[in-house]
Amino acid sequence: MRNFRELKVWEKSHAFVLGVYRATRRFPDDERYGLTSQVRRSSASVPSNLAEGCGRRTDKDLAHFCDIAMGSACEAEYQLILAKDLEYIDIELHRKLEDQLLEIKRMLSSFTSAVRARSDQ
Numbered sequence: 743m744r745n746f747r748e749l750k751v752w753e754k755s756h757a758f759v760l761g762v763y764r765a766t767r768r769f770p771d772d773e774r775y776g777l778t779s780q781v782r783r784s785s786a787s788v789p790s791n792l793a794e795g796c797g798r799r800t801d802k803d804l805a806h807f808c809d810i811a812m813g814s815a816c817e818a819e820y821q822l823i824l825a826k827d828l829e830y831i832d833i834e835l836h837r838k839l840e841d842q843l844l845e846i847k848r849m850l851s852s853f854t855s856a857v858r859a860r861s862d863q
Contacts, residue, residue, distance in 0.1 A: 744804070746789075746796040751849040755789040755811075758842045762818070765839065769830045777830070781821040787814035788846065801861035808854040815847050 746752045762785040769778045788811045795807025819840065826836040 743799070744796040746793040749792060749796070749853070751846060751853050752789050752792045754842065754849065755792065755815075755846050758839070758846060759785045759789060761839055761842065762822075765825075765831055765835055769825070773830070777821060777825060777828075781818055781825065784814045784817040784821060787811065788818070788850075801857050805854055805857045805861060808850060808857060812847065812850055812854070815843060815850065819843055819847075 759782075762781060766778045766782055791807045791811040791814065795804040795811075798804055798807065822831070822836055822839055822843070825831045826833065831839075
């Protein structure tokens with residue numbers, strides 16, 4: 743078992759979720775159960791799946807949860823594009839969140855590759 747809190751990618755993804763929650767406070771009330779909920783869930787799914795994967799016994803299991811985290815990151819990426827296009831967030835905020843997310847995706851990809859290489863030994 744690994745301590746997920748020691749992972750830099752977990753730290754960055756947790757900070758990203760906090761930013762998403764702050765940004766979505768400004769979304770229209772009629773989106774509370776729509777886009778607001780969706781983007782919050784997909785964003786929170788990234789560090790949540792990293793935490794769950796770290797609690798598993800094998801590197802193979804951890805890699806599986808990293809794959810799920812990557813899928814959630816891609817889902818959040820689209821939902822933020824939609825929020826920008828609907829003018830729920832401005833271009834500057836979108837760019838900031840997208841930059842964070844792209845860094846997380848790069849880190850997650852590298853981490854997953856390292857975990858897979860370790861599990862193949």
